[in-house]
Amino acid sequence: MIVGEQKPLEEIKGFLDGSQKVLVVGCGTCVTVCFAGGEKEAQILAASLRMSTALTGAPKEVTDVTVQRQCEWEYLDLIKNEVQEADIIVSIACGIGVQAMAKHFPDKWVVPGLNTTFLGLPEEQGIWTEQCQACGNCILALTGGICPIARCSKQLLNGPCGGSEKGLCEVKRIKREHGLPVMQTDARGRKTPVIEDVDCAWHLIHERLKALGKLDMLTQIQPPKDWSTARDGGPRRIVREDLMLLDEG
Amino acid sequence: MSAQDSNGYKSGGNLEKVLRGGYFAVTGELGPPQNADGDHIRKKASHLRGVVDAVNITDNQTAVVRMSSLGAAFVAIQEGLEPVMQMTCRDRNRLAMQADFLSAYASGVRNMLALTGDHQSFGNHPTAKNVHDIDSLQLIRMLRDLRDEKKFECGEAIKGQEPRFFIGAAAAPEAGPTEYRPYRLAKKVEAGADFVQTQLVYNVEAFKKFMEVVRQLGLHEKLFILVGVGPLKGPAMARYMRDFVPGITMPDHIIERMENAAANIPKEEKNARNQAWRDEGIKVCIEIIQQVRDIEGVAGVHVMAIEWEEAVRPIVDGAGLLPRPAVD
Known part of the structure; x- marks a missing residue:
């Protein structure tokens, strides 16, 4: 799974300058399983931002919502009303979710609340390690x-x-x-x-x-690796024509 | 053995001639400066000229930025030294490596040592991105194909002069997993290595065990094995190597010898203690050379006197290896 870790609160707060209405958006998939960006973490982060901005004398209106998967358009449609209300979106999904939000809501400023750290597994309770x-x-x-x-x-x-x-x-x-x-x-x-x-x-x-x-x-002897399938070949894409929707018009 | 040029040698360099001539070879090491001062190299070169058959020019060793091994090798050639240019896989991808090989050969470099490279976290740019496009095995194979197949790594033919290097590899006989180490050397032989220089050896008994398997595999008949040796500057250095340098085991009797060397000199007499330690370090180094020279399959020594080039002459002289042969 994709493993992430929340950014330091001060860094996230720094993203909020000039915004009043903040929406924290959690994701119900990988980052929920690794306790970094699920519903519970979205609620805690929203509360922390409310409290800490209040303490600095400039309280912000911070709400939260969590979708099942931030990386699929149909789930993002479900929160369009909450998004419209906000000045800034703090996505605590992985980097895929952050980019999906930014693309789906092109007039909204979207910032990351997590660092997407690696593809890994929970080696034991509370410990995740990179595998791929x-x-x-x-x-x-x-x-x-x-x-x-x-x-x-x-x-x-x-x-x-x-x-x-x-x-x-x-x-x-x-x-x-x-x-x-x-x-x-x-x-x-x-x-x-x-x-x-x-x-x-x-x-x-x-x-x-x-x-x-x-x-x-x-x-x-293993020969030099073909890195063109890795990041070195540029952003990667898979096309499966057997799965594409037919244009019936 | 693979294709050789018209004079019967692969590279025609001095190191190759000495080794093929059956002489016990001696290589040294010269670390380029962390600045643009060519005189730094000229000064170090003066300690090594006539003392060793070839000199390794390190490539950003310990991941600290220095004058490049290519540039420093060129200065070394001007100073009458034969360089063994080191090339690590950390800083260059296969394009940059091959470009530097062409430049190096055109500049007169005839020996190339293929290394993985120290990880950047040990150096002065620990947040850098490393390359590791290819590994040291693949680098050896690339050097062989450039020379013997006259083709680039991509398979394209080289039109015109190909770079013809005497290909060096490194081995760490005492690194883990030790039982695999001779087999990894066998892979380097198969990839095309002509000679190997080992990590520093202080534990001669452990090295003998490595060499037993090396001989069983017949590797000593397929490449020249140069044993890494180096003088200790004091007991602290010996303990540091024991505790912190992977792939080196330091026998207790060497640590004791280093500790005892200055035991009778009062602590206030720092210079005298340092001198006593250094004298003992050189003595230990000479003894190790004499011991490894008797091991079947050892073709030479690689003397690593890190930032202590002055020590190389007394070591090589003390081991009875001067003057160095002149082979035509």
Whole structure:
């Protein structure tokens, strides 16, 4: 699913300058499941914006509504009255929903309330991890169902670089909340970001292929990847003529 | 072995001639400056000239912006050094790489080392976007096809002079998963590597185990293996490498030797302690060279004296590897 994380409240507030009537629009699909942009989060964000703008002495009228899917036109038609009333729309869908809103309501100013972070899964309660980068040319059959495009810092196709040790990647992850680094104070009193370990994807691939008796797959040289199916080929599009509506006129 | 040019060599460079001549090769390393000062390279070059057979010119090493390896290699050639130009997959896509190969060959570069590249998060532009269009295996194959097939990565023929490099690869024998490392080197051989330089080796026993599998696979007969060695500047550096550098295991006896080197010198005498540590570091390095030289399949050493080029001559001399051969 698409995983998102709410932007810092201050950043969202900054988008509202010059607007009085604010509509927060949640989405009932992926971002509901990851507790970032569903009905509950829309209500909480609207309340937070009401309170914090009131505290600054310039209260704004903030309401909220949530649609089943912000990425489909027919669901957006259902909220056109609420949208017409507002000066500004804060969409807390993924980036697809934000763009769908902007396209569907061309005279409305639409801003994002989320950072769309990745395509991933809930690894355990409260933890989501990236699994796929939608490169458009799936290689999971070569790598035992573990994706080095999404999970190796260097997107290697021919095994681990020299930075793999004890199953971990030498590249560490900066722990973030709401997109911002989580800071700690070190022994010398300096503020430093909290660093987390990351699994080496190629170590995982090696161990899995070993367990399944398929290590010989790692002796094959994989040729350079065709990135034209990825973002590098420009915005992508799928056309399915078998599904298109016939023009009966 | 694949196609060779009319004089029987693939590249005709000095490193290739030394290795094919059966001599125990010595390469060094020269890090370009973080500025536009060519004299910086000339000064470092003066410590290496006549001491090594070729010098690696690093490519934005540790992901810190420096003079490019292409530009610095050109200065090195002017200074009478033979460069091993390093090329990482981090900063250039396949177009930029091939363009630089053409430029490098035209400028007299004859050795190219294909590397994945340190991740940008370690360097001075940690928020940069990395490239990794191709990986180091694919880069080796590309260099081989440019030379032996006379074609670009896309398959188009090169009309005119093709870039003919002696193709280098890197290996990290002690990185994880260690059991896979010889097989990854085998892939690099198959891709077209002519020589390999390893990560720094301090744990000779672990390296011997790696070499056992390398010999079982026959790799030592298909490419030249140069062992990475380097002098320690003190016990702190040894502990840092043990604790923080992936792919290096540091035996306790080396750490103890480094600690003991200045044990009898009072803490206030900083210069004397530093000198004692550095002398011991050079001594340890010489001993490791002598040990790895005895391992079957080792064709040379790659001396990495990081920002300490002055140490290379005493190391190479101390190991009995001077003067360097002149091969025609």
